[in-house]
Amino acid sequence: VKNLADLGERHIIELIKNLVKQNESMIGIGDDCAALDMGKEYLLLTTDMITKHTHISERMTAYQQGWFLVAINLSDLAAKGGKPLAVLIALGLPKNTSEKYVQDLIKGANDCAVRYGTVIAGGDTKENQTITLCGTAVGCVKKDEIMLRKGAQPGDVLAVTGTVGHAAAGYYELQQQKNNPVLLKGLFEPIPRIPEGQILGKMKVISSCMDSSDGLSSSLYQLQESNHLGFEIQKTLLPLSPNLSLLCFDDPYECALHFGGDYELLCTLPKHQVPNVQQELKKLGTSFTVIGSVTKDEGISLLSSGTKKVLPNKGYEHFSPHVFL
Amino acid sequence: VKNLADLGERHIIELIKNLVKQNESMIGIGDDCAALDMGKEYLLLTTDMITKHTHISERMTAYQQGWFLVAINLSDLAAKGGKPLAVLIALGLPKNTSEKYVQDLIKGANDCAVRYGTVIAGGDTKENQTITLCGTAVGCVKKDEIMLRKGAQPGDVLAVTGTVGHAAAGYYELQQQKNNPVLLKGLFEPIPRIPEGQILGKMKVISSCMDSSDGLSSSLYQLQESNHLGFEIQKTLLPLSPNLSLLCFDDPYECALHFGGDYELLCTLPKHQVPNVQQELKKLGTSFTVIGSVTKDEGISLLSSGTKKVLPNKGYEHFSPHVFL
Numbered sequence: 138v139k140n141l142a143d144l145g146e147r148h149i150i151e152l153i154k155n156l157v158k159q160n161e162s163m164i165g166i167g168d169d170c171a172a173l174d175m176g177k178e179y180l181l182l183t184t185d186m187i188t189k190h191t192h193i194s195e196r197m198t199a200y201q202q203g204w205f206l207v208a209i210n211l212s213d214l215a216a217k218g219g220k221p222l223a224v225l226i227a228l229g230l231p232k233n234t235s236e237k238y239v240q241d242l243i244k245g246a247n248d249c250a251v252r253y254g255t256v257i258a259g260g261d262t263k264e265n266q267t268i269t270l271c272g273t274a275v276g277c278v279k280k281d282e283i284m285l286r287k288g289a290q291p292g293d294v295l296a297v298t299g300t301v302g303h304a305a306a307g308y309y310e311l312q313q314q315k316n317n318p319v320l321l322k323g324l325f326e327p328i329p330r331i332p333e334g335q336i337l338g339k340m341k342v343i344s345s346c347m348d349s350s351d352g353l354s355s356s357l358y359q360l361q362e363s364n365h366l367g368f369e370i371q372k373t374l375l376p377l378s379p380n381l382s383l384l385c386f387d388d389p390y391e392c393a394l395h396f397g398g399d400y401e402l403l404c405t406l407p408k409h410q411v412p413n414v415q416q417e418l419k420k421l422g423t424s425f426t427v428i429g430s431v432t433k434d435e436g437i438s439l440l441s442s443g444t445k446k447v448l449p450n451k452g453y454e455h456f457s458p459h460v461f462l
Numbered sequence: 463v464k465n466l467a468d469l470g471e472r473h474i475i476e477l478i479k480n481l482v483k484q485n486e487s488m489i490g491i492g493d494d495c496a497a498l499d500m501g502k503e504y505l506l507l508t509t510d511m512i513t514k515h516t517h518i519s520e521r522m523t524a525y526q527q528g529w530f531l532v533a534i535n536l537s538d539l540a541a542k543g544g545k546p547l548a549v550l551i552a553l554g555l556p557k558n559t560s561e562k563y564v565q566d567l568i569k570g571a572n573d574c575a576v577r578y579g580t581v582i583a584g585g586d587t588k589e590n591q592t593i594t595l596c597g598t599a600v601g602c603v604k605k606d607e608i609m610l611r612k613g614a615q616p617g618d619v620l621a622v623t624g625t626v627g628h629a630a631a632g633y634y635e636l637q638q639q640k641n642n643p644v645l646l647k648g649l650f651e652p653i654p655r656i657p658e659g660q661i662l663g664k665m666k667v668i669s670s671c672m673d674s675s676d677g678l679s680s681s682l683y684q685l686q687e688s689n690h691l692g693f694e695i696q697k698t699l700l701p702l703s704p705n706l707s708l709l710c711f712d713d714p715y716e717c718a719l720h721f722g723g724d725y726e727l728l729c730t731l732p733k734h735q736v737p738n739v740q741q742e743l744k745k746l747g748t749s750f751t752v753i754g755s756v757t758k759d760e761g762i763s764l765l766s767s768g769t770k771k772v773l774p775n776k777g778y779e780h781f782s783p784h785v786f787l
Contacts, residue, residue, distance in 0.1 A: 141589075149564060163548070184598055232466055239466070260491070262466075262471055271594075
């Protein structure tokens with residue numbers, strides 16, 4: 138009998154997809170959000186659970202846990218071009234949890250929601266053996282502005298907002314028992330790209346989009362699966378987080394390619410649209426960097442100093458033997 | 463320093479309510495669902511987490527766990543008169559969970575969603591030490607058809623759909639190590655009152671409504687808090703589940719008053735509307751029984767053989783010392 142450790146999260150998602158009834162008017166399981174047809178708009182829905190075991194480090198404050206819970210759910214809306222409408226949070230907490238912990242967690246969750254134009258509209262609190270937090274974000278997007286995972290075209294370029302390895306830098310800081318709050322923030326207080334996502338959606342030039350939270354390599358393999366196309370990544374084009382080189386003793390490019398926890402938007406688009414997008418995102422102070430291109434044939438390669446290698450799929454996947462955080 | 467066991471769930475909800483930003487156009491924390499103003503309609507949102515520790519008995523099948531997760535979330539929509547639009551499920555599971563468990567759970571969740579006219583639109587799977595399942599239900603209701611917790615009027619009668627103590631009967635069957643599947647179903651496969659809720663909403667005669675999942679006494683105390691009114695319950699009017707008397711060695715009325723797990727609708731309405739409501743619900747085969755009345759003064763009393771006693775608040779509350787299930 139197979140168990141989840143043998144199967145991995147991606148297989149489980151496939152299994153679920155095949156068991157549930159599909160609704161024709163709905164974009165369902167397999168994208169960052171579910172999208173319900175509401176006439177002129179899609180209603181976007183997403184849920185993400187975090188647990189002590191997988192996401193909540195001992196060094197994370199209660200405030201950061203609340204922020205993180207809301208941010209990762211909003212990031213899924215951002216990747217579809219969505220405007221947030223509301224967030225729900227369900228808290229599974231041990232009996233001996235302090236009132237102060239709950240207060241700080243709620244403050245963090247509320248601050249993140251309000252910062253991105255929405256509110257905590259409701260939730261649930263339940264007793265649990267280990268801290269387990271589950272968030273749900275609801276948003277909307279005009280039908281012609283939604284950015285789906287599916288839609289990449291051969292010849293498109295692949296681009297990413299911000300930097301890669303920002304969270305990894307925080308992870309190495311943590312691993313070295315150091316405590317620079319700015320670096321830890323990169324890991325514990327991710328920035329959902331809500332305004333960027335809405336601008337990208339409104340420009341109607343993005344052919345496919347997802348967030349990079351599972352790591353760049355894992356995200357690319359997921360994007361390949363949705364599109365049945367391939368990617369060529371130019372290693373030297375990767376916009377490395379400036380701190381990563383200082384902290385990562387291994388090859389920082391390797392970290393940037395495989396480490397999860399960055400909540401950037403990974404997009405494909407026609408090459409000639411890149412300057413327009415860069416100009417629009419510059420108004421928000423956000424960079425937009427071409428890192429490769431979309432190929433007709435499946436397969437993901439990494440190009441570096443004239444050589445071409447297959448990019449391994451080493452990103453963060455739940456239940457798989459390899460766990461980064 | 464106070465911890466959650468000292469405070470209880472109700473206090474935590476108050477604490478959260480005071481910390482989060484309130485949105486004027488939204489019905490927020492404290493009702494069964496959050497309600498977002500969408501123009502002609504409210505979008506209804508609710509989330510409920512269940513854990514091995516509090517809700518998932520060893521005797522519950524994986525199918526029943528999935529059904530239960532969806533049913534309790536749909537019940538919150540039902541209590542507001544809502545039509546379900548979509549359900550999300552987030553699964554926190556140990557690494558050694560079998561593929562079969564996930565398949566059966568999804569089948570149960572899907573069957574419940576489809577039975578009540580909706581679908582599982584998405585979700586999340588994460589590794590967790592103990593099984594923790596979190597559901598979210600999204601629905602809609604016309605603005606003038608929503609039934610809120612607030613709105614009860616002095617002189618209204620108090621009524622309940624179906625029977626009371628249906629889940630309690632299942633609990634006693636379980637406790638006596640017996641295994642009548644029909645009785646266990648009452649506890650493990652609750653029926654969300656989705657069609658009943660929609661009919662009640664459309665009739666526009668219900669002044670307040672909530673589901674009775676926390677138990678009748680606890681629900682009444684919550685309804686009192688929302689309305690600043692009181693209730694008088696006629697003990698002999700309680701529509702006891704037929705099996706309860708057979709299985710409960712204590713006073714079955716006590717069980718029916720305090721045991722949680724029934725997902726019935728608890729409503730207040732003008733007395734003269736009762737026959738109309740009964741006639742409409744009869745078409746669904748669902749009874750609607752007056753069990754008491756709304757009083758101007760706060761306080762909840764139980765009337766029985768000419769005596770009047772204060773009804774104690776003994777229902778199910780998380781983190782409180784007394785746990786039923």
